[in-house]
Amino acid sequence: MKIGIFGTGMVGQAISGKLASSGHDVIVGTRDVASTLAHTEPNLYGFPAFSVWQKEYPLVRLGTFADAARHAELVVNATNGAGALSALQQSGASNLNGKILIDISVPLDFSRGMPPALSVCNTDSLGEQIQRAFPEVRVVKTLNTVTASLMVDPLQLADGEHHLFVSGNDAAAKAQVASLLAAWFGWKHIIDLGDITTARGTEMYLPLWLRMWGALGTGLFNIRVVS
Amino acid sequence: MKIGIFGTGMVGQAISGKLASSGHDVIVGTRDVASTLAHTEPNLYGFPAFSVWQKEYPLVRLGTFADAARHAELVVNATNGAGALSALQQSGASNLNGKILIDISVPLDFSRGMPPALSVCNTDSLGEQIQRAFPEVRVVKTLNTVTASLMVDPLQLADGEHHLFVSGNDAAAKAQVASLLAAWFGWKHIIDLGDITTARGTEMYLPLWLRMWGALGTGLFNIRVVS
Numbered sequence: 254m255k256i257g258i259f260g261t262g263m264v265g266q267a268i269s270g271k272l273a274s275s276g277h278d279v280i281v282g283t284r285d286v287a288s289t290l291a292h293t294e295p296n297l298y299g300f301p302a303f304s305v306w307q308k309e310y311p312l313v314r315l316g317t318f319a320d321a322a323r324h325a326e327l328v329v330n331a332t333n334g335a336g337a338l339s340a341l342q343q344s345g346a347s348n349l350n351g352k353i354l355i356d357i358s359v360p361l362d363f364s365r366g367m368p369p370a371l372s373v374c375n376t377d378s379l380g381e382q383i384q385r386a387f388p389e390v391r392v393v394k395t396l397n398t399v400t401a402s403l404m405v406d407p408l409q410l411a412d413g414e415h416h417l418f419v420s421g422n423d424a425a426a427k428a429q430v431a432s433l434l435a436a437w438f439g440w441k442h443i444i445d446l447g448d449i450t451t452a453r454g455t456e457m458y459l460p461l462w463l464r465m466w467g468a469l470g471t472g473l474f475n476i477r478v479v480s
Numbered sequence: 481m482k483i484g485i486f487g488t489g490m491v492g493q494a495i496s497g498k499l500a501s502s503g504h505d506v507i508v509g510t511r512d513v514a515s516t517l518a519h520t521e522p523n524l525y526g527f528p529a530f531s532v533w534q535k536e537y538p539l540v541r542l543g544t545f546a547d548a549a550r551h552a553e554l555v556v557n558a559t560n561g562a563g564a565l566s567a568l569q570q571s572g573a574s575n576l577n578g579k580i581l582i583d584i585s586v587p588l589d590f591s592r593g594m595p596p597a598l599s600v601c602n603t604d605s606l607g608e609q610i611q612r613a614f615p616e617v618r619v620v621k622t623l624n625t626v627t628a629s630l631m632v633d634p635l636q637l638a639d640g641e642h643h644l645f646v647s648g649n650d651a652a653a654k655a656q657v658a659s660l661l662a663a664w665f666g667w668k669h670i671i672d673l674g675d676i677t678t679a680r681g682t683e684m685y686l687p688l689w690l691r692m693w694g695a696l697g698t699g700l701f702n703i704r705v706v707s
Contacts, residue, residue, distance in 0.1 A: 365603060375597050375598055375602070375687075376597050410706055415706050444692065444695050444696075446688075446694070447691060451691045453687050454688035454689075454691040455688060457684045457688060458688045460602075461645075462681075463681070464681040465705065467673070468673050468674065469671075471707060474707035475705075475706055476704065476705055477703065477705075478696070478701055478702075478703055479638040479701060479702055479703070480700060
């Protein structure tokens with residue numbers, strides 16, 4: 254499948270590396286290709302710069318957001334929350350319209366210190382903002398409740414017996430994404446929460462996720478819904 | 481143990497009924513005793529009025545918030561979020577100071593329709609507001625992530641293999657509450673998230689809880705943290 258992935262950070266690397274290794278035709282999109290390639294230092298969490306990481310994943314090509322969107326049958330938004338809307342605008346609505354957009358971005362606000370607050374919540378969500386700005390894009394919010402390495406390998410934890418959520422207005426798009434998440438990564442349990450307004454639920458789970466990360470001492474965890 | 485429980489709704493009934501049945505000396509506090517006893521109609525969810533419910537739990541006494549607080553060695557705040565601070569103020573700080581307050585209240589805002597939004601979140605929480613308003617009270621936020629019947633009987637679900645959280649500034653109070661939740665109700669797994677600011681995490685989980693309730697068709701569920 255031809256897939257465009259926005260974002261060169263931890264999430265973009267995890268998703269693009271896994272999909273390219275599985276034979277998909279992946280272009281990662283960034284704001285400025287030369288600037289991205291010029292960065293070689295690891296980030297604050299010790300995660301490698303894209304240019305260093307890419308040496309181990311030569312099948313993953315890098316382009317502009319527009320290059321990635323034009324190439325794609327399906328787009329994954331793995332930018333940080335602050336850059337999500339501008340990345341999508343730069344890619345061009347005409348390159349996105351009619352396509353499924355898997356939105357993983359999290360609207361974190363670091364301006365008030367750690368742990369971060371959210372830049373949008375409660376009566377709106379980033380997922381809804383994206384859907385409103387691009388009404389012809391089939392936005393499916395998902396994967397935003399787990400750490401990057403778990404997104405692409407849920408079976409590494411509790412034999413995959415834990416849950417993921419999808420939110421979106423397009424039922425067929427959500428069903429297709431759920432099938433892809435199972436086929437690509439091995440996700441066993443996906444709960445359809447409803448329309449894109451339910452992205453408020455998973456985005457507002459992040460503050461609890463961040464405190465659990467602190468309490469557990471690892472980001473490699475997830476929740477299993479028991480009923 | 482002498483326990484004061486603020487709130488005559490679903491949560492107050494579940495907690496006080498269970499504790500009184502276990503031999504604890506319970507007074508439930510309300511704003512206006514005569515008004516509470518005059519109500520006989522079930523609420524919107526079909527839950528019985530306190531006056532009707534109390535006939536099956538004659539050991540549970542009803543008093544004012546101040547009666548309940550004066551009586552109590554330990555106080556449980558099971559009011560709705562909108563009434564929490566005024567209930568505590570009516571009970572009198574001098575009747576609360578130095579005591580543990582288990583705060584279960586949820587800051588739901590129904591003014592914008594269903595599902596409710598939160599009246600405080602992101603950079604503050606109701607738990608923090610209560611702790612700031614009553615600095616000498618040992619506030620422990622907990623039980624606010626599950627439905628009332630599950631609070632007092634976690635073993636009815638998945639053999640109790642699911643999680644509860646505690647938040648608070650007083651480590652000894654949190655440890656005592658965790659022991660009490662195990663002894664009173666059978667809670668097996670309690671995660672200490674940190675100080676009272678971590679109540680933002682569990683309070684902001686409510687929007688996801690509400691959507692899961694809709695998706696699952698039952699409120700009788702919880703999350704198990706797998707790591």
